[in-house]
């Protein structure tokens with residue numbers, strides 16, 4: 001059932017780093033993104049795959065993890081993602097493609113949806129395979145661009161961290177105070193408050 005798969009597909013940030021994900025699996029996941037909707041059917045997204053420890057380490061140092069967990073700097077060595085998919089926008093296909101909120105005017109407003117859809121397709125495919133991951137928008141983009149020697153035509157939109165999850169993530173209702181910040185308990189369980197259906201269907 002799609003609801004089961006979506007429920008299982010949480011944001012995971014700690015992994016069994018020793019469990020490798022090979023390039024063939026990453027290509028199969030990108031193929032799910034390839035089949036996903038695209039504004040004006042432009043299909044401006046391109047992808048960089050990483051599953052080698054050296055390249056993974058290079059990517060890792062440019063990512064920001066779990067902004068609400070102030071005392072947690074991100075996954076420790078041994079619990080880091082074993083693979084990444086970097087979603088790029090090809091500006092030679094769509095000059096308006098961007099990663100930030102500063103150009104949210106038509107048509108870049110709706111064209112800006114493609115990478116989110118692609119990310120979710122990939123994460124659902126990962127969940128179906130017993131893997132998990134996290135969409136990372138907090139990326140030192142210029143530094144990562146330089147580290148990867150990425151040509152100027154590509155914008156780094158999102159980084160997807162992937163691996164075999166090593167943590168428990170639970171969904172719970174947003175409390176009466178309305179706080180939506182995720183939190184981690186002293187057993188290391190990660191809690192994600194979700195708003196109720198009645199509060200989001202407004203008409």
Ligand SMILES: Cc1cc2nc3c(=O)[nH]c(=O)nc-3n(C[C@H](O)[C@H](O)[C@H](O)COP(=O)(O)O)c2cc1C
Pocket residue numbers: 009010011012013064065066067134135136137138139169182192
């Ligand atoms: C566009 C986008 C950007 C995100 N960027 C980050 C990020 O930079 N770092 C991070 O740890 N999580 C990031 N996340 C994950 C969210 O924090 C996560 O989706 C949210 O806490 C809800 O948890 P859930 O995915 O398990 O429902 C991002 C999610 C989205 C959709």
